Amino acid sequence: MGDYILLAVGAILVNNILLIQYLGNCPFLGTSKSMDNATGMAMAVVFVLALAGIVTWIFEAVFLKPLGLEYMRTIVFIVVIAALVQFVEIFMKKSMPALYAGLGIFLPLITTNCAVMGVCLINIKEEYNFLEMLVSSIAYPAGFGLALILFAGLRERIIIGRVPGPLQDVSIALVTAGFMSLSFLGFKGMI
Amino acid sequence: MAKTIVQEFTKGLWEEIPPFRLVLGLCPVLAVTKTVANGVGMGVAATFVLVCSNILVSALRNIIPSQVRVPCFIIIIATFVVVVELVMQAVAYPLFLQLGIFIPLIVVNCIILGRAEAFASKNPPVASIADGLGIGVGFTIALGALAGIREAFGAGTISVPFSDTVIQLFGPSFQPFTFMVEAPGAFVCLGLVLAIMNLIGK
Numbered sequence: 001m002g003d004y005i006l007l008a009v010g011a012i013l014v015n016n017i018l019l020i021q022y023l024g025n026c027p028f029l030g031t032s033k034s035m036d037n038a039t040g041m042a043m044a045v046v047f048v049l050a051l052a053g054i055v056t057w058i059f060e061a062v063f064l065k066p067l068g069l070e071y072m073r074t075i076v077f078i079v080v081i082a083a084l085v086q087f088v089e090i091f092m093k094k095s096m097p098a099l100y101a102g103l104g105i106f107l108p109l110i111t112t113n114c115a116v117m118g119v120c121l122i123n124i125k126e127e128y129n130f131l132e133m134l135v136s137s138i139a140y141p142a143g144f145g146l147a148l149i150l151f152a153g154l155r156e157r158i159i160i161g162r163v164p165g166p167l168q169d170v171s172i173a174l175v176t177a178g179f180m181s182l183s184f185l186g187f188k189g190m191i
Numbered sequence: 192m193a194k195t196i197v198q199e200f201t202k203g204l205w206e207e208i209p210p211f212r213l214v215l216g217l218c219p220v221l222a223v224t225k226t227v228a229n230g231v232g233m234g235v236a237a238t239f240v241l242v243c244s245n246i247l248v249s250a251l252r253n254i255i256p257s258q259v260r261v262p263c264f265i266i267i268i269a270t271f272v273v274v275v276e277l278v279m280q281a282v283a284y285p286l287f288l289q290l291g292i293f294i295p296l297i298v299v300n301c302i303i304l305g306r307a308e309a310f311a312s313k314n315p316p317v318a319s320i321a322d323g324l325g326i327g328v329g330f331t332i333a334l335g336a337l338a339g340i341r342e343a344f345g346a347g348t349i350s351v352p353f354s355d356t357v358i359q360l361f362g363p364s365f366q367p368f369t370f371m372v373e374a375p376g377a378f379v380c381l382g383l384v385l386a387i388m389n390l391i392g393k
Contacts, residue, residue: 020374025217026301071277074295075269082262111265114218114299121292166389167382170214174382182375 004135010191011139017115018147019181024115028148029173031106033159038152042145044106046138048088049116052081053137056120057130077120082111115144151180196321203325208333209302210381211388216302219293220334221377225345230338231331231352232286236279236294238327240271241303245323248311255312264307265298272298283353302330341380345372 017023024045031041056077064070089107092100110116119140123133154176163172206212210220216237223233247267248255255263276294279287287294297303306326311319335352342349347365349358370376 019378022218022222022374022377023296025221026215029214029217071273074272074276074298075266077295078265078269078298079262082265111261112299112301112304114296117299118218118292118296121295125292166386168389171382171385171389174378174385178375178378178380178382181378182370185373185375 004131006191007132007135008139011136012143012146013184013187014191016143016147016184016187017119017140018144019177019184021118023118024113024144027106027109027113027115028151028177029170030109032148032152032155032173035149035152035156037106038148040103041106041109042141042148044103044110045113045115045144046141047103048085048107048110049119049141050134050137051088052084052116052120053123053133055084056080057123057128057133060124073121073124077117078111081116081120085111115141147180147184151177154180196318199318199321200325203322203327203329204332205329207326208329209326210330211333211385214385215305216300216330217381218296219300220337221374221381223290223293224334224338224341224377225372226342226348226350227335227338228350228352229286229289230334232283233290233293234327234331234334236275236290237297237300237303237330238324240268240275240297241306241327241330242320242323243271243274244268244303244307245311245319246316248307249314249316249319252312260312261304261308264304264312268303268307269298302326337381337384340384341371341376344368345370345376 011017015021018025018028027041027045031037059076059080060073064073064076069076085107089100092103092107119137122140123136126132126136128136155173158172158176167175203209209215210217219233219237224230244264244267248264251263251267272295275297276287279290279294306323310322314322339349343360344367346367347359347361349360350356351358371380
């Protein structure tokens, strides 16, 4: 049990996927201008990544590894993720219209979110067993959500403030992200 | 015609240089720019994928139905990423290990999908090659430059791409500014380079 908690804390704080592992930075800058968008994106990533982690892990264990097709991993994973996102979108539209209204526009963007693909690849690379994979597929996107929502809070303030001309918009956002990353680096001693 | 192809090529070098003008594909930019060798290696790999996928997308642009074009583009890109992965494993294994999961992640690099969607699916193959090459070379230069800044301050060295040579920039008493090669340095450095680009551009 202790190992799983350690893995979860490690994934959320110590190896934060956005700020320490640099995955998923396009949506990080793209959707952090308003709190609503950031929350929506964070929820959508948690939802899709938990599913994608399970599905890609099963694909690896059932098809790729026994058949010796590991070199096809990239193609298979991206197709699986794209199909999964499409499926989730259709399913949500039919049966969970309220949730779809909230997350709908973020779902297509997730296919090209490197955080999703990245965590699926990390799960395979670290040779996690099923439970460890489940923990990591939930903890990594939780860390993504945490960083994204915190950052959106900061960015809403920055937009109101007076920023020097050349630093405006993305530039100041990146510098801010840098200092957030510095504070997350402080968790390094925890594990 | 010749003039426009040159223009397609050169726009990637300054006007639309990713990731500075087009703020896309930031993950590899931040992650692999610890050393110049890694940065340039990544840039070359991405350029290869970009040019090849541009050629194929543009050649098939009248065959692919527009409703399913994005999945088709992704599969085309993924194919070339696998090619790069296998070639790199064979000829540049240390670099392959250094870049790690960022090689398969070229497939979700928004620049490549973005060029397929915005340019190659609407233009003939020759112009698409020029566009892909221009954007790719621009991306490589950007990665190399950013990596140069980070490596010079963070480690006091410049590693020459595609060889094992490492040039020492400063004397033996140099204290490395480790912040620059850690995660926060990547964000701050990219942010400041972007600000400088804005300053020059205006």
